[in-house]
Amino acid sequence: MKRPEMRVAGSARAMPRRGLVEGPDFEFFQRRYFTPAEVAQHNVPEDLWVSYLGSVYDLTPLARKYKGDLLLKPIIEVAGQDISHWFDAKTGDIRKHVDPLTGTLRYRTPRGRFLHVPPQLPRSDWANDFGKPWWQGVHYEVGRLSAKTRNIRIINTLTSQEHTLEVGAEESMWEILHRYLPYNAHAASYTWKYEGKKLNMDFTLEENGIRDEGEEFDSLNMDGALYTPAILLYFNDDLTEL
Numbered sequence: 002m003k004r005p006e007m008r009v010a011g012s013a014r015a016m017p018r019r020g021l022v023e024g025p026d027f028e029f030f031q032r033r034y035f036t037p038a039e040v041a042q043h044n045v046p047e048d049l050w051v052s053y054l055g056s057v058y059d060l061t062p063l064a065r066k067y068k069g070d071l072l073l074k075p076i077i078e079v080a081g082q083d084i085s086h087w088f089d090a091k092t093g094d095i096r097k098h099v100d101p102l103t104g105t106l107r108y109r110t111p112r113g114r115f116l117h118v119p120p121q122l123p124r125s126d127w128a129n130d131f132g133k134p135w136w137q138g139v140h141y142e143v144g145r146l147s148a149k150t151r152n153i154r155i156i157n158t159l160t161s162q163e164h165t166l167e168v169g170a171e172e173s174m175w176e177i178l179h180r181y182l183p184y185n186a187h188a189a190s191y192t193w194k195y196e197g198k199k200l201n202m203d204f205t206l207e208e209n210g211i212r213d214e215g216e217e218f219d220s221l222n223m224d225g226a227l228y229t230p231a232i233l234l235y236f237n238d239d240l241t242e243l
Contacts (some may be wrong), residue, residue, distance in 0.1 A: 008189075018231065025175050026169070027179065027182075030179055031144075032143075032144050032150040032179070033144055033145055033171075033172070033176065034144055034145050034147045034169040034171055034172050034176070034177060034214045035052075035057045035143070035144050035146060035147065035169075036146075036147045036150045036167055036168075036169055036231055037052070037083065037147070037150070038150075038167060039148065040052050040057055040081055040082075040083070041081040041082070042081065043059070043080065043081055044080040044081030044082075046061075046064045046068070046073075046077050046080070047061065047064075047065075048061055048065075049061050049064045049076070049077065049081075050080070050081060050143070051076070051079060051080065051081070051082060051083070051084050052082075052083045052084070052085070052146045053083060053084045053087065053088055053136075054085050054088055054090060054093060055085075055143070055145060055146055056142050056144070056145055056146060057143050057144045057145065057146050058141040058142055058143065059141055059143045060076065060080075060135065060141055060156075062114070062141070063076075063116070063135050063141065064076070064077065067116055070116070070196065072114060072116045072118075073112075073115070074113070074114055075110070075113050075115040076113075076116065078112065081110075083146070086186070088136070093137075094110070094136075094137075095108045095109065095110070095118070095136065096109040096240070100121065102121065102122075103121065103122070104145050104220065107119075107121065116134075116135060117131060117134035117135055117136075117232055118134075129220060145171075147158055147169030147170065147171060147172075148169075148170070148171065149169070149170040149171075149213075150167050150168065150170065150207075151167070151168060151170055151206070151213045151215065152165055152166065152167055152168075152229045153165070153166055153168055153177070153211070153229065153230055153232060154229050154230065154231040154232065155181055155184075155204065155231075155232050155233065155234065156231050156232070156233050157185060157191070157234045157236075158233055158234060158235055158236070159191075159234070159235075159236040162184070162185075162186050163231075164181065165229060166180055166181065168180060168206070168221045170206070170207065170213060171205060172205060172206075173203055173204060173205055174193060174200050174201070174202040174203070174204060174205070174206070174209065175202050175203065177206075178193070178202065188234070189238060190236065190237050191234035191235055191236055192234070192235045193232055193233075193234055194232070194233050194234075194235060195209060195210070195211050195230065195231075195232050195233070198210070200232070206230075211230050211232075213231075214228070216239075
């Protein structure tokens with residue numbers, strides 16, 4: 002499995018902020034994965050995300066550029082949703098069909114024609130000088146969509162505070178730590194353990210031996226929410242705020 006490309010603190014400027022704690026420099030940290038629930042939160046024209054074919058895209062700049070354009074309406078209607086069904090998984094392009102009016106191969110747009118899709122018939126008022134259509138390339142891509150998510154409990158043994166996070170199964174422990182920072186800015190100053198064993202922060206939950214038993218609970222008709230693995234945080238001497 003490819004490890005996250007995250008910079009490790011090492012510069013003279015970064016070290017005073019990071020203290021003695023090892024790990025990525027969160028000043029330059031970039032998320033790799035987003036859950037469907039996170040994408041769903043970006044569901045307005047001023048903050049518009051969608052996902053398709055396994056990736057997540059921030060179309061806010063597109064919505065801002067074409068504000069008021071009727072061709073933006075179908076995109077606004079699916080803000081925060083997965084629109085993989087719009088696309089041909091083999092080509093990465095919008096699905097096509099034979100137009101009954103012209104007998105030619107056209108983009109299939111059941112919600113109505115949207116930005117950068119040519120009109121059904123030639124029109125002199127259609128501006129096609131936009132370059133690549135918005136769905137081609139990686140200009141708007143912000144990360145990958147988590148193929149599978151799971152819940153994990155994080156318990157601060159110093160304060161006895163407990164939080165349950167939904168995380169992507171593909172995420173490393175550093176990425177999970179990043180998710181936890183809003184609840185504890187000093188999260189990197191703790192040793193993270195599961196069942197008494199120190200966790201490898203470069204590994205995923207599964208690679209650290211924290212199995213996802215959700216499917217097993219389902220096969221037994223048991224509520225998997227009744228048992229959510231707990232990671233215990235033990236405070237170290239170095240008080241590092243990220």
